[in-house]
Amino acid sequence: MDQITAFSQSIEQSLQFMQELEKLLLQETEILASRHIDRLQSILTEKQLLIERLEQETTQQKHWVESANHAFTPAGIELFFHALDPSNDLSNRWSTLRATIDRCNRLNESNGRLIERGRKRVAMSLRLLSGDDGQSTTYDPYGRKTSPTHQSRTISRA
Template sequence: MDRLEQFADSLRRSVELIHQLEGVMLEEMRAIESRAPEQLQQIVVEKLELVDRLEHETAQQKGWVELEHHSFTPEGIDAFITAVDPKDQLRKPWGELRAGIGRCDGLNKKNARLIERDQKRIALSLRILKGEDGASSTYDPKGRAQTSRIQGRTISQA
């Protein structure tokens, strides 16, 4: 099997892996939204395994692209495909992979925002339980958030 066939096989595996990763990230979003920590832990393990496999494929692809004296960037890979694939058969899976990466990046950002939102909600609940005024937040002259230090009554004192 020549390098072009090896690259094509690796690219196909990457496309399959990115689709699996996208599915797992959608499951992750549902687990975050439903606050299912046990399910979330299983999903994170599965996600990390997929990312490891994708990184392995990417490292191999990088080697093949650089052997042909192209940079391992989207532009360099486009140039690599143009140079080594006269039938342009790699263009479609390469486009699928890039699109999948974009969708996974978007899901990752959305999941991070969901987690951040939950962390803020929990922190606010804890401040209220400790008797701190969680609602009063002001800004200093430089525009930075400044939480007031006024203590209220704790829930046990109420």
Template sequence: MDQITEFSESIDRSLQFMQDLEHLMLLETEVLASRDIGRLQPILTEKQALIERLEQETGRQKQWVEGAGHAFTPAGIARFFRELDPSARLSNHWSTLKEAIERCDRLNHANGLLIERGRKRVAMSLRLLSGDDGQSTTYDPHGRPSSSKHRSRTLSRA
């Protein structure tokens, strides 16, 4: 098997892993939005396994690129493709993989925001239960937050 075919197959494997990861991240979004946390652990486990496979495949790709005397950077990879495959088939294939990576990155960011919103919701609930009405923060003359000395009664004291 020639190097172009091997590298192309490696990109295909990476692309399949990324598509699988994208599917899992969409499921993760659904689970986070529905707050059905019981469904989250299997998704996270499978996600971790996919990420490990992606890292292994990326390591192989890095070895090929660096073995040909190029840095594993966008510029080095572009030179590697020009040398190895003047038809630009690999370069086009690589672009498809990069697009999948960018979609997963956006999903990861969006899921992170969902998690942060959930964390803030829990923190607010805990503050309310402890008697902090959430309105007690004011600002000093320098614009820095300043907690009010007057606190609401806790639920247990009410």
């Protein structure tokens, strides 16, 4: 198998893995939004396996590019593609792969924000249940801030 075929197959494999990861991230978004957290573990396990496979493909791609005396950077990869495939087929597939990676990064960041909002919501609920309303500020008749700690009450004391 020549290098262009091997590299092309590796890009296609990476693209397939990234598309699967994108689907999993969308499922994760639905699970987080619906709060069916019991279904989350299987998604996380599948994501981890895909990431490991992607790392293996990326390591092989890096090896090919560096073996041709190019840096594994966007500029080095373009030089590698130009020398290997003047028709730009590899470059076009690589661009498709990069676009999928960017979408997955955005989904992953969005899911992280969903998780953080949920964590904050739970923390606030726990503070309220314990009588600490956290960051709320009250004012006395003279317009001065008063500390809510001496005024807070737990549900059991309310």
